[in-house]
Amino acid sequence: MDRIYLDYAATSPVLPEVLDAMLPFFMSCFGNPSGIHENGRETRKAVEQARREVAETLGAESREIVFTSGGSESDNLAIEGTAFALRQKGNHIITSQIEHHAVLNTCRWLEKQGFRVTYLPVDASGLVEPDSVRDAIGNDTVLVSIMTANNEIGTVEPVSEIGEICREKGVLFHTDAVQAIGMMNIHAAEINADLISLSAHKFHGPKGTGALYIRKGTKLESLIHGGAQERGLRAGTENVPGIVGMGKAITIAAKEREENQQRIRELRDQMIRIVLERIPGSQLNGHPEKRLANNCHFSFAGIESEALLLRLDLAGISVSGGSACTSGSMEPSHVLQAIGLKNEMLKSGIRMTMGRETTREEIEKTAEKMSEIIADLRQMSHSSIKHLRG
Numbered sequence: 001m002d003r004i005y006l007d008y009a010a011t012s013p014v015l016p017e018v019l020d021a022m023l024p025f026f027m028s029c030f031g032n033p034s035g036i037h038e039n040g041r042e043t044r045k046a047v048e049q050a051r052r053e054v055a056e057t058l059g060a061e062s063r064e065i066v067f068t069s070g071g072s073e074s075d076n077l078a079i080e081g082t083a084f085a086l087r088q089k090g091n092h093i094i095t096s097q098i099e100h101h102a103v104l105n106t107c108r109w110l111e112k113q114g115f116r117v118t119y120l121p122v123d124a125s126g127l128v129e130p131d132s133v134r135d136a137i138g139n140d141t142v143l144v145s146i147m148t149a150n151n152e153i154g155t156v157e158p159v160s161e162i163g164e165i166c167r168e169k170g171v172l173f174h175t176d177a178v179q180a181i182g183m184m185n186i187h188a189a190e191i192n193a194d195l196i197s198l199s200a201h202k203f204h205g206p207k208g209t210g211a212l213y214i215r216k217g218t219k220l221e222s223l224i225h226g227g228a229q230e231r232g233l234r235a236g237t238e239n240v241p242g243i244v245g246m247g248k249a250i251t252i253a254a255k256e257r258e259e260n261q262q263r264i265r266e267l268r269d270q271m272i273r274i275v276l277e278r279i280p281g282s283q284l285n286g287h288p289e290k291r292l293a294n295n296c297h298f299s300f301a302g303i304e305s306e307a308l309l310l311r312l313d314l315a316g317i318s319v320s321g322g323s324a325c326t327s328g329s330m331e332p333s334h335v336l337q338a339i340g341l342k343n344e345m346l347k348s349g350i351r352m353t354m355g356r357e358t359t360r361e362e363i364e365k366t367a368e369k370m371s372e373i374i375a376d377l378r379q380m381s382h383s384s385i386k387h388l389r390g
């Protein structure tokens with residue numbers, strides 16, 4: 001039986017065209033792009049072509065793109081890199097309580113190095129209030145980091161407004177657009193961003209490759225020291241196949257975005273409709289409209305997300321109990337806590353994210369199975385309570 005995969009926010013399969021573009025760079029075109037001979041020139045050309053492709057998608061210039069090992073490294077480089085470069089100017093950073101751990105844990109680490117970090121709260125739908133950013137900016141603030149869209153509940157943040165405030169106040173603005181880029185048109189200048197993090201495997205590119213947009217003129221300290229690759233910002237021989245794959249994947253994502261987005265949004269809305277209609281005690285988390293086209297996130301009264309997730313897995317359906325990075329630990333999600341979910345709703349979060357391969361039949365089947373399992377789990381806990389009460 002074919003499995004149903006509804007966890008595209010965790011990762012996505014490499015497209016055949018992407019793999020085809022990558023394959024020559026494992027064997028026949030293997031040169032080191034720093035080499036000045038023909039083998040080197042050939043791979044250098046491919047790396048620079050990919051850089052143009054990533055830049056073009058963001059409305060940026062090639063020299064504003066640095067390739068990294070993924071979203072986590074891009075977030076680390078953006079935040080640590082600017083924090084240390086601007087240490088003389090100030091030591092205050094502003095972020096939100098619902099960022100990805102790649103941002104949150106970088107900020108926590110910076111606190112140990114003597115930086116001060118403000119973690120802005122969000123409203124019940126997960127939105128950061130732009131005025132709260134304005135109020136938090138002080139003379140010593142050097143960087144604001146707010147994600148374009150949240151990886152758990154899918155809420156799309158008002159990044160253009162936040163970026164405008166930062167520009168006006170002379171503070172750098174970083175946005176983690178890892179979840180957003182596959183589903184939204186992101187133009188660096190339009191959102192007034194100085195730094196944008198991307199990761200290839202979230203849009204059908206290879207794992208272990210990412211990029212950071214760095215607006216020209218922005219000063220950054222590098223994290224990985226060594227050779228002069230990536231304009232001295234990221235030492236190490238380039239991951240040529242990965243970079244080529246990322247360029248191809250982002251070009252396809254941009255070209256097919258509108259069409260994909262519309263189809264995927266319909267599937268998502270179908271799921272939301274069926275779940276809220278058929279499953280008593282269900283609630284949609286995140287913003288009803290300002291959310292990624294491929295994301296739905298629910299809580300179910302009286303259900304533990306782990307139990308539901310395991311039962312769905314046995315039934316051949318892959319969903320997520322929040323973010324992949326926190327599953328396996330029993331800690332309730334920091335995002336669900338930040339939007340104010342309490343007790344049973346906090347522990348019962350389930351994320352379903354759709355993608356290119358998702359079908360209507362899969363949505364119907366998943367919703368039906370979920371409704372069955374939830375009724376069963378409730379029945380079980382009901383009878384065990386009766387049993388305990390004797």
Ligand SMILES: *Cc1c(COP(=O)(O)O)cnc(C)c1O
Nearest residue numbers: 070071072100102151178179199
């Ligand atoms: C997946 C993800 C990351 C981490 O990207 P990796 O390439 O897996 O390191 C960072 N931020 C967000 C919002 C993500 O969804």
